[in-house]
Amino acid sequence: MSHPMPRFIALIPAAGSGSRMGVELPKQYATLAGRPLIAHAVATLCAHPRISQVLVVLAPGDRHFAACDWGGCGDKLVPLYCGGETRAASVFNGLLAANDAIDGNDWVLVHDAARPGLAAAEIDRLIDAVRGSDCGGLLALPAADTLKRANAAGEVLQTEVREGLWHAQTPQMFRYRMLLEALRRADIAAVTDEASAVEQTGVRPLLVRGSTANFKVTYPEDLALAERLLGTDKK
Numbered sequence: 001m002s003h004p005m006p007r008f009i010a011l012i013p014a015a016g017s018g019s020r021m022g023v024e025l026p027k028q029y030a031t032l033a034g035r036p037l038i039a040h041a042v043a044t045l046c047a048h049p050r051i052s053q054v055l056v057v058l059a060p061g062d063r064h065f066a067a068c069d070w071g072g073c074g075d076k077l078v079p080l081y082c083g084g085e086t087r088a089a090s091v092f093n094g095l096l097a098a099n100d101a102i103d104g105n106d107w108v109l110v111h112d113a114a115r116p117g118l119a120a121a122e123i124d125r126l127i128d129a130v131r132g133s134d135c136g137g138l139l140a141l142p143a144a145d146t147l148k149r150a151n152a153a154g155e156v157l158q159t160e161v162r163e164g165l166w167h168a169q170t171p172q173m174f175r176y177r178m179l180l181e182a183l184r185r186a187d188i189a190a191v192t193d194e195a196s197a198v199e200q201t202g203v204r205p206l207l208v209r210g211s212t213a214n215f216k217v218t219y220p221e222d223l224a225l226a227e228r229l230l231g232t233d234k235k
């Protein structure tokens with residue numbers, strides 16, 4: 001089905017196991033401020049007026065998602081039980097599964113389930129900066145600390161030049177057709193974010209300033225930090 005105006009569709013890969021969190025329950029279902037971690041990003045994206053659909057890519061055997069309370073998300077929320085071995089495989093499978101419902105020109109905003117601190121204003125900033133470009137783009141933060149390269153013993157080999165280095169965040173926003181083709185051509189096991197797959201095709205995605213609050217919950221202590229930031233920084 002072709003739409004006169006490209007739509008903005010969110011895709012949340014949520015088929016990981018959260019191994020660095022060190023607990024049995026996949027981290028996207030860890031409790032954060034009284035809700036599953038994933039519910040924060042889902043709620044923000046579903047509530048955003050410019051986002052028309054929120055696709056969530058789950059592990060094929062996921063029993064947790066259906067047990068959560070998704071009231072208030074309306075009919076934008078679409079679970080897809082087709083997660084893969086890696087994050088990139090989950091994104092690729094999700095894009096394929098949604099093929100019939102998405103136009104090639106629609107924009108896909110891929111966002112980690114483990115980033116609960118995404119703010120509506122950042123979604124707008126990304127969309128406004130990227131929609132006029134053919135290269136897509138992503139939220140990111142300029143590296144603030146001095147960067148050291150280490151050897152295996154944890155000794156400093158050298159200080160890296162910080163100038164021009166950014167930390168990639170999500171959402172990462174690309175036209176559906178471009179992202180699908182980039183992932184199809186990429187070595188999926190080596191891809192850690194959508195932008196790197198697109199970069200390999202010779203395209204230069206745009207870096208759009210994100211925020212510290214949009215960090216990725218990875219280790220157990222990150223839950224408490226995210227809880228504190230959610231209380232104060234989310235606007």
Ligand code: CTP
Binds near residue numbers: 015021088091218
């Ligand atoms: N993800 C996914 N499919 C995978 C692996 C990861 O959909 N096979 C998702 C995660 O659920 C998460 C996002 O990709 O929402 C970012 O990945 P990451 O933070 O690395 O989560 P995990 O891979 O679950 O954690 P870890 O690397 O510690 O095992």
Ligand code: MG
Binds near residue numbers: 016087
């Ligand atoms: Mg991972």
